[in-house]
Amino acid sequence: MSVLKSHATSAKHKEKERAVKCSGSQLSKFFVPRENLPSQLDISTKSAEIKIAGFLSEHNISRKALDHMTDMLKSSFPDSKIAQNIAMKRSKGTAVITNVIDETEKN
Known part of the structure:
Protein backbone atom coordinates (compact mmCIF):
# COMPACT_ATOMS: atom_id res chain seq x y z
CA MET A 1 0.00 0.00 0.00
CA SER A 6 4.24 6.94 -2.96
CA HIS A 7 3.85 6.17 -6.67
CA ALA A 8 0.61 8.18 -6.81
CA THR A 9 2.47 11.24 -5.53
CA SER A 10 5.46 10.82 -7.85
CA ALA A 11 6.17 13.30 -10.64
CA LYS A 12 6.12 10.57 -13.28
CA HIS A 13 2.63 9.44 -12.27
CA LYS A 14 1.28 12.99 -12.15
CA GLU A 15 2.75 13.69 -15.60
CA LYS A 16 1.07 10.62 -17.09
CA GLU A 17 -2.16 11.47 -15.29
CA ARG A 18 -2.20 14.95 -16.83
CA ALA A 19 -1.55 13.51 -20.29
CA VAL A 20 -4.38 11.01 -20.04
CA LYS A 21 -6.87 13.18 -18.12
CA CYS A 22 -8.88 10.20 -16.99
CA SER A 23 -12.47 11.12 -17.69
CA GLY A 24 -15.50 8.90 -17.22
CA SER A 25 -15.68 8.12 -20.94
CA GLN A 26 -12.06 6.95 -21.03
CA LEU A 27 -12.46 4.83 -17.94
CA SER A 28 -15.57 3.18 -19.33
CA LYS A 29 -13.50 1.19 -21.85
CA PHE A 30 -12.03 -0.77 -18.93
CA PHE A 31 -15.41 -1.92 -17.65
CA VAL A 32 -17.97 -4.18 -19.31
CA PRO A 33 -21.47 -2.69 -19.23
CA ARG A 34 -24.01 -4.87 -17.45
CA GLU A 35 -26.08 -5.27 -20.62
CA ASN A 36 -23.03 -6.84 -22.36
CA LEU A 37 -22.49 -9.46 -19.65
CA LEU A 56 -18.46 -37.27 -28.07
CA SER A 57 -14.73 -37.09 -27.56
CA GLU A 58 -14.70 -39.34 -24.48
CA HIS A 59 -16.78 -42.06 -26.13
CA LYS A 64 -20.44 -35.70 -37.71
CA ALA A 65 -23.08 -36.88 -35.24
CA LEU A 66 -23.34 -33.30 -33.99
CA ASP A 67 -24.99 -32.27 -37.25
CA HIS A 68 -28.04 -34.30 -36.23
CA MET A 69 -27.67 -34.45 -32.44
CA THR A 70 -28.41 -30.78 -31.78
CA ASP A 71 -31.58 -30.94 -33.88
CA MET A 72 -32.61 -34.09 -32.05
CA LEU A 73 -32.03 -32.46 -28.65
CA LYS A 74 -34.13 -29.44 -29.66
CA SER A 75 -37.04 -31.62 -30.76
CA SER A 76 -36.71 -33.97 -27.77
CA PHE A 77 -36.70 -31.17 -25.19
CA PRO A 78 -38.99 -28.43 -26.56
CA ASP A 79 -39.55 -26.96 -23.10
CA SER A 80 -35.81 -26.54 -22.39
CA LYS A 81 -34.48 -23.07 -23.15
CA ILE A 82 -30.93 -24.40 -22.97
CA ALA A 83 -31.61 -27.13 -25.55
CA GLN A 84 -33.33 -24.61 -27.84
CA LYS A 89 -22.53 -28.57 -35.56
CA ARG A 90 -19.36 -30.50 -36.36
CA SER A 91 -17.09 -27.50 -37.02
CA LYS A 92 -17.96 -25.74 -33.75
CA GLY A 93 -17.80 -29.07 -31.92
CA THR A 94 -14.30 -29.68 -33.28
CA ALA A 95 -13.27 -26.16 -32.24
CA VAL A 96 -14.66 -26.69 -28.72
CA ILE A 97 -12.84 -30.00 -28.35
CA THR A 98 -9.57 -28.59 -29.70
CA ASN A 99 -9.52 -25.10 -28.21
CA VAL A 100 -11.43 -25.56 -24.96
CA ILE A 101 -11.31 -29.13 -23.74
CA ASP A 102 -7.81 -30.02 -24.99
CA GLU A 103 -6.29 -26.73 -23.80
CA THR A 104 -7.92 -27.05 -20.38
CA GLU A 105 -6.72 -30.65 -20.09
CA LYS A 106 -3.15 -29.59 -20.96
CA ASN A 107 -3.20 -26.89 -18.27
Whole structure:
Protein backbone atom coordinates (compact mmCIF):
# COMPACT_ATOMS: atom_id res chain seq x y z
CA MET A 1 0.00 0.00 0.00
CA SER A 2 2.80 2.38 0.85
CA VAL A 3 4.44 1.76 -2.52
CA LEU A 4 1.18 2.58 -4.32
CA LYS A 5 0.70 5.75 -2.28
CA SER A 6 4.24 6.94 -2.96
CA HIS A 7 3.85 6.17 -6.67
CA ALA A 8 0.61 8.18 -6.81
CA THR A 9 2.47 11.24 -5.53
CA SER A 10 5.46 10.82 -7.85
CA ALA A 11 6.17 13.30 -10.64
CA LYS A 12 6.12 10.57 -13.28
CA HIS A 13 2.63 9.44 -12.27
CA LYS A 14 1.28 12.99 -12.15
CA GLU A 15 2.75 13.69 -15.60
CA LYS A 16 1.07 10.62 -17.09
CA GLU A 17 -2.16 11.47 -15.29
CA ARG A 18 -2.20 14.95 -16.83
CA ALA A 19 -1.55 13.51 -20.29
CA VAL A 20 -4.38 11.01 -20.04
CA LYS A 21 -6.87 13.18 -18.12
CA CYS A 22 -8.88 10.20 -16.99
CA SER A 23 -12.47 11.12 -17.69
CA GLY A 24 -15.50 8.90 -17.22
CA SER A 25 -15.68 8.12 -20.94
CA GLN A 26 -12.06 6.95 -21.03
CA LEU A 27 -12.46 4.83 -17.94
CA SER A 28 -15.57 3.18 -19.33
CA LYS A 29 -13.50 1.19 -21.85
CA PHE A 30 -12.03 -0.77 -18.93
CA PHE A 31 -15.41 -1.92 -17.65
CA VAL A 32 -17.97 -4.18 -19.31
CA PRO A 33 -21.47 -2.69 -19.23
CA ARG A 34 -24.01 -4.87 -17.45
CA GLU A 35 -26.08 -5.27 -20.62
CA ASN A 36 -23.03 -6.84 -22.36
CA LEU A 37 -22.49 -9.46 -19.65
CA PRO A 38 -23.53 -12.98 -20.67
CA SER A 39 -26.88 -14.08 -19.26
CA GLN A 40 -27.30 -17.21 -17.18
CA LEU A 41 -28.93 -18.85 -20.23
CA ASP A 42 -25.82 -18.10 -22.34
CA ILE A 43 -23.53 -19.51 -19.68
CA SER A 44 -25.67 -22.65 -19.29
CA THR A 45 -25.83 -23.13 -23.06
CA LYS A 46 -22.06 -22.90 -23.43
CA SER A 47 -21.63 -25.34 -20.57
CA ALA A 48 -24.02 -27.79 -22.27
CA GLU A 49 -22.17 -27.45 -25.58
CA ILE A 50 -18.85 -28.19 -23.87
CA LYS A 51 -20.34 -31.23 -22.12
CA ILE A 52 -21.82 -32.58 -25.36
CA ALA A 53 -18.50 -32.13 -27.18
CA GLY A 54 -16.69 -33.79 -24.28
CA PHE A 55 -19.11 -36.73 -24.36
CA LEU A 56 -18.46 -37.27 -28.07
CA SER A 57 -14.73 -37.09 -27.56
CA GLU A 58 -14.70 -39.34 -24.48
CA HIS A 59 -16.78 -42.06 -26.13
CA ASN A 60 -15.04 -41.79 -29.50
CA ILE A 61 -18.24 -40.81 -31.33
CA SER A 62 -17.86 -39.16 -34.72
CA ARG A 63 -18.15 -35.39 -34.70
CA LYS A 64 -20.44 -35.70 -37.71
CA ALA A 65 -23.08 -36.88 -35.24
CA LEU A 66 -23.34 -33.30 -33.99
CA ASP A 67 -24.99 -32.27 -37.25
CA HIS A 68 -28.04 -34.30 -36.23
CA MET A 69 -27.67 -34.45 -32.44
CA THR A 70 -28.41 -30.78 -31.78
CA ASP A 71 -31.58 -30.94 -33.88
CA MET A 72 -32.61 -34.09 -32.05
CA LEU A 73 -32.03 -32.46 -28.65
CA LYS A 74 -34.13 -29.44 -29.66
CA SER A 75 -37.04 -31.62 -30.76
CA SER A 76 -36.71 -33.97 -27.77
CA PHE A 77 -36.70 -31.17 -25.19
CA PRO A 78 -38.99 -28.43 -26.56
CA ASP A 79 -39.55 -26.96 -23.10
CA SER A 80 -35.81 -26.54 -22.39
CA LYS A 81 -34.48 -23.07 -23.15
CA ILE A 82 -30.93 -24.40 -22.97
CA ALA A 83 -31.61 -27.13 -25.55
CA GLN A 84 -33.33 -24.61 -27.84
CA ASN A 85 -30.35 -22.27 -27.54
CA ILE A 86 -27.70 -24.86 -28.48
CA ALA A 87 -26.14 -24.03 -31.84
CA MET A 88 -23.33 -26.49 -32.52
CA LYS A 89 -22.53 -28.57 -35.56
CA ARG A 90 -19.36 -30.50 -36.36
CA SER A 91 -17.09 -27.50 -37.02
CA LYS A 92 -17.96 -25.74 -33.75
CA GLY A 93 -17.80 -29.07 -31.92
CA THR A 94 -14.30 -29.68 -33.28
CA ALA A 95 -13.27 -26.16 -32.24
CA VAL A 96 -14.66 -26.69 -28.72
CA ILE A 97 -12.84 -30.00 -28.35
CA THR A 98 -9.57 -28.59 -29.70
CA ASN A 99 -9.52 -25.10 -28.21
CA VAL A 100 -11.43 -25.56 -24.96
CA ILE A 101 -11.31 -29.13 -23.74
CA ASP A 102 -7.81 -30.02 -24.99
CA GLU A 103 -6.29 -26.73 -23.80
CA THR A 104 -7.92 -27.05 -20.38
CA GLU A 105 -6.72 -30.65 -20.09
CA LYS A 106 -3.15 -29.59 -20.96
CA ASN A 107 -3.20 -26.89 -18.27
